[in-house]
Amino acid sequence: MRAADKVIELASLDSEPQSKKDRKYPEEEGKRYFAQLGEGWDAINLKSPGHYRIKIRVSGLPAFTGRVPRLSLWHHQHKKSVMGMDISNKEDEPKTIVLEGLFSAGGYKILNNAQTKKHPNGGVIRFRTGTIDAGQKLASLTGGFRSDKTKIVDEQGRPVMPTLLIDWVEVEGPLTTEVNRAKKSGIFPMKEDDQEELTASLKRFAERAWRRTVSDQEMQRYIKFIAAEKEAGVDFRSAYKSALSGILVSRSFFNLEEGSPNENRSRLNNFELASRLSYFLWSSMPDEQLFTAARTDKLHVPETLKKELKRMISDPKIDRFLDSFPRQWLQLHRVGMFQPDPNLYPEYGPWLEKSMIMETTNYFAEMFRNNLPIREAVESDWTMLNSRLALHYGLPEPKETKLMRVSLEPESGRGGLLTHASILSLTSDGTRHRPVHRGAWLSETILAQAPPPPPPNVEPLEPVKSNEPKKTIRSQLEAHATQSNCVSCHAKIDPLGLAFENFDAIGRWRDKEKVEGGTGENPPVDASGTFPTGQKFDGPQEFKRVLAEDEKRLANAFVQQLATYALRRVMTVDDRPHIEKIVENAKGGNYRLRSMIEHLITSELFLNR
Structure with missing residues (x-):
């Protein structure tokens, strides 16, 4: 219940946070922070979670081996890196990196987590950090430091370790985007004493939360609750928020409900199908376009399903499937x-370890985006590499x-x-x-x-x-x-x-x-x-x-894994005829990934309960 209350509070227009922009320099403007491995700069402290835009002016000095520094943003409280990026631009050619998205509250450290053959894991504490003038070359720092610290350059004047350079860090937020404002609008009724508008506002919220149509009768318990709270002296807005919280802790919100005693239990209705499709590909609730297709009773039409599939694949939310499915399928x-x-x-x-997993999830994503045949999951003449994996495999470092x-x-x-x-x-x-x-x-x-x-x-x-x-x-x-x-x-x-x-x-x-x-x-x-x-x-x-x-065998196994993920259950003997039909239908397209997904979502296996 506390989580629901917090969500409603964040969704309220009257709780929109005050946004500000702050730029931080190392010591003072005109100075440049540098770091070899391990130690970093505690440059960011977010007082509250939210949507932020973080800019980092960065450059680097590669080691004489060619290994470039790696920028990492480390969250102290969570004890993990929230991003990592190799920095290849030169000292005199800094660039501004922009990170925008949801960030947890707390302190963040910017550090260099490059890995080399001598120190493949980074994080060695006896490396050098400090500040220099913005126009000063790192190679000019040749002495005057403790013997247990790694030098910047060796006797031949070559950089010993990849070194990260930071000019400044700028944090802007918490931000409220127009998309977020649009999502929040319409949550509260414009008039507190208008019963029809109150019912309509509650229904609008409940239909989104419960992912289906909602009757006036279902809203009566929440309307009565608001009235009782007002009689007890609670102001309308607080009572209304509590009613919304009640909607979020109901069974209809937590469960993906499929079927009721009053319906044909063999087939999904349009709203259930919209949810199944959306949670399969987006790991989230249906958007308004899917809801519209469900309301107009057209979602079961194969051509509509194919059209929606094409649209959903082009949406950025498909990245959730491209990351989540291979992790489950391959037991990553x-x-x-x-x-x-x-x-x-x-x-x-x-x-x-992270690069290993990224190679595999990104390999699947590359297969999916290019609609490659399933045989390339087993045999191909390409892969997805970064510099760390290239070092591990003994392959040339990517460009x-x-x-x-x-x-x-x-x-x-x-x-x-x-x-x-x-x-x-x-x-x-x-x-x-x-x-x-x-x-x-x-x-x-x-x-x-x-x-x-x-x-x-x-x-x-x-x-x-x-x-x-x-x-x-x-x-x-x-x-x-x-x-x-x-x-x-x-x-x-x-x-x-x-x-x-x-x-x-x-x-x-x-x-x-x-x-x-x-x-x-x-x-x-x-x-x-x-x-x-x-x-x-x-x-x-x-x-x-x-x-x-043996492409057919590979396709059959893949469709089983795909259906298990989509339907959230293990396939049984009764499902075999459906699986075989999907595979047979995909044969003409050489068992390409997106084609098999299309045949799955238009199959009886997917459309039925």
């Missing part, structure tokens, strides 16, 4: 669940500082989701790769065939003893899989995971498996195998090529 919440051992993987850190699409050479070993570091790490345990986990994940997620659970009391693989020759996990698995109660499942699962033996627990390419303990040299990896169909492959590239040829 598991990335970092088992933190890699820092002794084994010292280069692993927050920025690398731009942001995450961008890059072409891949065949020998890169990459291309497609299956060789993303995010996928390869979430199927590992923090110390070593897990081929069985990788195979089980691929079977369940990409092929929609959940493997049976392992038998009870299965003994884990033992570490290699110090007096034994080093051996790969693959060779240990092959010995384990000969047991009678294990062989049938491992024959189906293991080849799917062993195809990626060239990748370690954090997704780096390798030709030899690093084995802790044992005698002799680290053994070479073997990524060959045989599909359950008998078809052989040698390495991840051949495996992906063979898998991508």
